[in-house]
Amino acid sequence: MDYRQLGNTGTRVSELCFGTWRFGKETGGVVETDREEAHELLDTAWENGINFIDSANVYGTPHGLSEEYVGEWLDDHDREDFVVTSKVYFPYNGDGEPGPNDRGLGRKHIRAQIEGTLDRLDTNYLDVYYIHRWDENTPIEETLRTLDELVNEGKVHYLGASTMAAWQLTKALWTSDVEGLQRFDVTQPLHHAGYYEDVREYLEVCADQDLAVCNYSPLAGGFLTGKYERADPDDPEAVEAPDGARGSFDDFFGDWYASERGWQVLDEVRAVADEVDATPAQVSLRWLMDWDDFSCIPIVGARTPEQLEENVAATEVDLSDEQWDRIMDARYDPDGDLWG
Template identity: 60%
Template structure:
């Protein structure tokens, strides 16, 4: 596993981040990842050299943080970069809220579940339209000064809101966001283009979630085929083949063609395409329900794509 600087933070992280949103989560009554499997996934990720782990207070009703915390007790905390999030509530009844009161309650719950004194990275999970961003940033700044948080991040939001937050931090002398977590992958670009322009201009690291478009980029789905049993599309409600455009299917075909040339899987190629984005530091967040799935995704770290192959995937979407 290679390591990269996380944007302007100076922190060295593995070029792939392990996402744990499936830990303790149920989809259509199916538990996606239980405690034993969660620990096995963390073990394998660490064995591969991974040190960057992403969670949130609301994942699995707090079980994601709890299970990571249990796992960390047997390891050196300083070896890992742990990121969590605030917006939805586990400790407070003030859900979808970034007020001082809610952030204070949620950070204490997160630290307790993770069994740690600090977070390396703390994201706002969404934007709170009812709380002034200055109040949110002042509260987060205080957490940094207290040593409970090292760096601040922002997840999904409109580009103008991210810009407003960066401007407010600069104007008021507050801690600013240095890392972002938007949805982004080879077939999800236009919707986040303005957001990524801000990241590139302001030297913000990008840690995209859903790098495989919830399985679409693995090639397991066909335009006119049946949804495979046991897949995300089978146990969830998100997948609708008719919702994808011709250029998204064309991009998938380009990913599959490059995979055949590189003796790799489409998933590995799609993840590698993100790692090699050159406008900003890009550290994709991968999720897996089994160790075998994780093993496949980790293969992206050993993959090398030519400039021509990378551009072919990029151009397939544009055309």
Template identity: 65%
Template sequence: MDRITLGSTGLQVAPLCLGTWRFGQESKGTMETNRGQAHDLLDAYADRGGNFVDTANGYGDGRSEEWIGEWLNERDREEFVVASKVYWTQMSEPDENLSRKTIRAEIEGTLDRLDTDYLDLYYIHRWDDETPIEVTLNALSDLVREGKVHYLGASTMAAWKLTKALWTSDVEGLDRFEVTQPLFHAAYHDDVRDYLEVCADQDLAVCPYSPLAGGFLTGKYERADPEDPTVVEGPEGSRATLDDRFSDFYLSERGWHVLDAVREVAAEVDATPAQVALRWLMDRESFTCTPIVGARTVEQLDENLGAVDVSLSADQRERITDARYAEDGRRWGH
């Protein structure tokens, strides 16, 4: 895979980031990705030219970072861009917090589990309403000055909060968020429009999580009830059967219409729906967009990485975008 520049950071990364939230994650008593499978996925990603790995202190209760750290010990650390996050805690109390005390404790735990001296990118996993943003940014800026973190990022939050954080960094002379990580996919686009407009205006890179809507946009699900968009048929062991939140997050009238358009375009370009949905994101013109793919198998990973070789016309991209709307211009609801 060729490299792209991640926003204004200067970091050269693969156009698709490997997400590792499934590493060590247990859902209804099932381990989604065990240690051996995690290392196989990391091997496959690196062997195919990938270099951008995303994790968090809480993924798998810390196992994700530990297993990545073990794997990195067999590789050249400098060849990889490693991102982690802080908010839900492993090393400190309370369980969710962005105070200076928490950030100092959590970065040490993360670096220890990853067995590295620094992170390339450190996100706040959520916004902390109880801690002033200038306190959080001061603590994070100290980590940058100490060389423990190279760049800062922000995950899910309201557009006005992201704007407030950027303004605070500017006024106080603090390091700012350079990369964002919202929930963003073809069927969800308008819900984060204001957020993405801030990213475009401020030259922030966007690394969407759940770019395939939890697997919905892979096309492996079929609608089972024409009156209820949340009733689906899918493979046994798929996310719809493991995660009770699947229908709330990913199933909607809007989603089914977008999936139909994605499938049509996939047939036209001889690609899979997953590859088309990822390519639709990668083709953003107003900001760098590097989707985070969270494959469960090497075969799924290979399919996702195939998106780099897919080409969509402007008309095909617009058809997927327009599928969110009915003929009267009304956006399909949830």
């Protein structure tokens, strides 16, 4: 495992980040990853050199369970060996129905949630604290000033921003600069080779401002692993899914991850995978890690240690510039327009 600078910060992280959004999460009344499985996955991540762990206050059923699992595991390890993140924004219902101030990015909610997060993780500080979304009801200056206080108090090392528009990210960075506040150093957008939305402007801001990109869902919910097949040549959202795969029980899978662009990219990913003797998942992850414009650290999840080890093996894959370009070019139709 190689390590790289986290954007413009002085912190070095593994080439992959381990995501814990499945920890304690119930789907259809079934827990996707229980406590024992979570700790086994964390063991596997650490044994393979991953020192970067991503969580959020709303991961788990009830909320906060993911952070608890991570905190319990960290108790048996040296906290200083790890770069640990969490997030704030969504309504938190760990103790019942959320109240009117149990959501968003106002001072009251952020202050309450950072204390709960630190308690569940059993740590004195977070390495990165993300805003999980943009809050249209709270002035960005209030949010940034509150986050700035957390950095000055030593509760947070760096600030991060998850999904938002490019103009919102730019506005936040500008506000920090003008007001002399801590700025975002890390971003966490939805970004993968076959994403049907164009996030070019967002990524250009990250490149210009030397922000790290820790993209979530880098394998498009499993679509880019190659285990899905096209069910209808005239309907890109129709997929054939193997039993037990996400697409077999998630009614929104086709709407969210399958697109004409996705199928075109997947075909090229499969071709490159054959050339380099790797799996489509490994090629898809390596393609992201090889971005030159910014440090790109994909957040990988896994249901089993074997899946995680397959993902980690992406760090050993080598793509030529020509192969990388072919995957990028597969996003465009013969007229040079992005596939839908």
